[in-house]
Amino acid sequence: MSGLCGYLAATDSGGVQHTLAGMASPLARFDDSPIRMVAAPRGGVAVAAAADSVSLHGAGGVLVAVWGRPLLNGCGENIAERFAALWLINGAKACAALSGPFAVCAMADAGGQLLLAIDRSGVHAMHYQQVSQGVLFASSAAALQAHPHAVSTLDPQSLYNYLYFHTVPAPRTVYRGQRRLQPGEYVQYRHGHLETGDYWKIEYQEQSAIPFGELKRQFLATLESSVRRSADGARTGAFLSGGTDSSTLAGMLAKVSGRAPPTYSIGFDVAGYDEMRYARIAARHFGTDHHELYVTAGDVAAAIPRIATASDQPFGNSSAVPAYYCANLARTDGVTRLLGGDGGDELFGGNERYADQAVLSRYEQLPSALRQVALEPLLFGLAGKLDLALLRKARSYVTQAVVPMPARLETYNLLHRYGPAAVLHADFLAGVDERAPGDQMSKCYWQNKGLSQINRMQTLDLRYTLADNDLRKVRLACELGGVDVAFPFLDDEMLAFSARLSPRDKLNGTQLRYFFKRALRGYLPTAILRKKKHGFGLPFGHWLQRDAGLQSLVLDSLSDLKKRHIIREDFIEHLMHGLLAEHPGYHGTMVWVLMMLEQWLAKSGVPAGK
Template sequence: MSGICGWIGHGGQEDGQRGLLNAMAVPMRRFDDAALHCHVGKLSAVAVAATPGAARLLRVGQVQLAIWGRPRLRDATLAQQAQGEGLGRVLAGLWRQGPELLCQQLAGSFALCLIDEAAGEALLALDRMGTLPLSWQLSGETLVFASTADALRRHPAAPARIDPQSIYNYVYFHMVPGPDSIYRGQQRMAAGHYLHYRQGSVEQRCYWRIAFEEQGGAPFGELREQFRQVLRSSVKEAADGARTGAFLSGGTDSSTIAGVLGEVGGAPARTYSIGFDAPEYDESAYARIAADHFHTEHHAYYVTPQDVVDAIPRIGAVFDQPFGNASAVPAYYCARLAKADGIERLLGGDGGDELFGGNERYAKQSVFARYERLPRLLRRALEPAVHHFPGRDRLYLTRKAHSYIAQATVAMPARLETYNLLGRYGPSQVFSDDFLAQTDAGAPLASLSATYGRSEARSLINRMMALDLKITLADNDLPKVVKACELAGMQVAFPFLDDAMVAFSTRLTPAQKLNGTQLRYFFKEALRGFLPEAILRKQKHGFGLPFGVWLQDHAGLRELAGASLHSLAKRGVVRPAFIEQLLSQHLREHAGYHGTMVWVLMMLEQWYQQHEDRRV
């Protein structure tokens, strides 16, 4: 792993300060013992735990810079200056012109800390997509920061008390949405934001938020050529400086990256995929179609139930927040396969759905939106007629009409959570009374609505994509892949999140993303003839895990899940009766559906064991 940690506004003896930095860095070096580089001042300290090429510590006069990731300068003159004088000197010069200007000049993926102790100021900043994590806490006049919550809480000014609301939000979303943390008082930097510390106080600002043009412009042929040029440039940039391969699930995004990687590299790409001995989940045949089409050097690994048992504690350990996306397991084994093959960096296709309109709910919600466009008087007449129709539930058409209207009348974005798993069970059936008394059941939807409301997009699909850039991408998919790769000792980059690619996507019209109910319309048409037709036609899947199915048949997996849930039941969070019902009744009724909640609760307990219980 790599990362940064440190503080400003807290003094002490140099030996003690260095010892504290070393203690904070322990969680960031847990899996690979990365080299540690430190600087200690009178009232500040900063360290980077660095695997080669992943992080660096720079000093320019009185200014200290800790950089994790691969930032670039947008301005060509400044970029050339940095080649001669060094990136640190250019950033220090920009800092003197203000934090906003500095952040706006940065491209690429990065988490940045700048400390100007003489001025009593510091800057924390995250890239536009929020690729890398950075947590912080202000205690009195001391600002403490770190790449993981575990590192942050090792500073005496940052006591760690679990926030019950964050646990509730985790069970609701299957992750803890930022900027909140599992620990009360801690905050996580948001994508496209910076934090300016000045003489004991902090100010947070958004320096970038996606803005959609939404108007038609260039003809298709011109857009297609621009897209392909940006795509090649983005993949080339992402692959630069390391022995690079590509994740290959057989979907449109990973197949595109694999094909372009071979083009820009001048040799067949090295690709890596996973499979399962579970036909409904196994996508390896599509990965093979793409590999054969692009003549890649393809490698596949078949994940077994025992692999899942072995990985679960490690997955629980590498995530500093509770994390319930089961596809972290296959992502880890895929990255480990590439590592064993000598690959240093993998390219992931994440972001394509959120930029080009590929998530299935976009089409579904567009159907509901048609109902909203009906005249209000017509809706007022329809609704009671359908809801009170005699024998409604016995007739297919009236039953479907009732379901459609019931969902269509729910306002966005709450409509996206109509089938939320926690909502289906009922919070009062899942959580203990004492736990619920400490939480706000409306908080998850309130935070979702706040994020949705910040978008200035006019079209429904662009508003949903702006929401997904945070909830689906920054809070879920990116941490999943980044942490899984860290666990395997692998760098990762995301060509679709290159700034030029993001900017290109904003110029597409809503209809070029969702044409009727056709998802990713422009993307697929622009790559027709490049991607195999079978890939263009296939349903979206990804690295799903057949956990519920395997839970029925594999004793070791069943024992680990059962032991984890029974241990969780003793923590006063979840009702023991719900645990028993989930394991004994619900799983028999529908293993795939209810297996999701088993996984979510199991990983919550694994987080407790790997993080909280270890410090007792």
């Protein structure tokens, strides 16, 4: 639960003045035993309070700290000391020898060198900022902000990106000039020069022709070993939503632990949101020690300020609330680590949009002459005024299909649908680049040009859906709840296995998780294999319409947000008194995003009206 922060200062004398301090991550105030590390004479390291998740080495003008639960060339012993030796020989390439969740910092007097890196999935974080005095770095924004030289000016573009993505994607942070490492990335500082690079990128083997039986054997063996590694050294339980991923992990945890593992589910008293039935099916099937909690609107109102205070930057995923109550429930049972199923959808083709985009992409395969000379003029010209159900569907299909990828994925993006000019104050909008989020996504999507659409979408989701959103959500919730978290589907061996699957193994026509479901047939209950994905969604918009306490919290937050000249006052009024009643689930998401922005700004000490 703790983190690292430090400062490397370049000096004219040729030496390096450095301080490496372990501070609790954004949740220091909730951590009873944070790490405290300080530089000791002649390169040694003094440790005031030790923890088993930090490996330290300091000798011969070299100081290394490795955070998390990594292995180095398959071994978990003396990580920092062995990495120091490897780094001095291979430079940043040494990061490829690390596996598992980690953040690493390595510093050397010679040349004033600094290396920072994080794991392949972005489970851990690393923030950095180059200043005139040198480089500041930290595993959390809160730790970085504690340094007197840190910049505390908010970045308008990052606030815009938050409203677009509901999070601030790396490499930006909410503070101007501060950056955050992306998965598989490193940053080096040598002789006053800062550079970033990739020590790892996923490499797909689309032409792989491994027989199903062998693939299934490899998958089950990899799954078992990843769950075993994830559960090692802790009293481990599992989130259990009743979906394929969480159910699979619960069953495998029962196998590797040899006991009935504790599992935790959250329910809601709103039709269409409660998935407890499936969680109970999985719990009975695998014989877990199952625990349930029904979250109420009052629970949500109580959690909102706490989540905003603990967040590094604005974060608009409302599923953090049920995940937090799950983690809190687990902690009261004495559980110290939870297994999360995050990553399964992305690695094995489980997101509904994969099938939707496959259907839309078929239009591109038609001859351009047929599309542009016959179909489109007919649908939008001669037949454009006919209000027939079949023609309406055809026009809607073509309207979406002609939008190029990956912009087509954002068809239902809230900021896009409302229109930035309708949502944002004119002065704020004038200072941002509206195209930046789309350009950032396009760059990521097309870096794997030539690959199948499903694998390009997977690459996009590994960054934006997982590293920047879902992993942040679950880690934040678990830190607040007082437990550790591990993600077996994001084990490095599992990432490599996913890359060996053919595109058809992930998406066969419109059949999601084609290989995954075949491989687990007979292992998972049939009802779970057939159910549609749901997860820990939050019926916030529905509760908001009927719970006075939640309404008061939201209205107070949005009233203060109006004074900041970021969001148009008339849009907030229209959202709250018009749109929300029309579609509580859809428009309630934007209410949550705006409320959490104001909550974060207020908790971070940014005065209203600034």
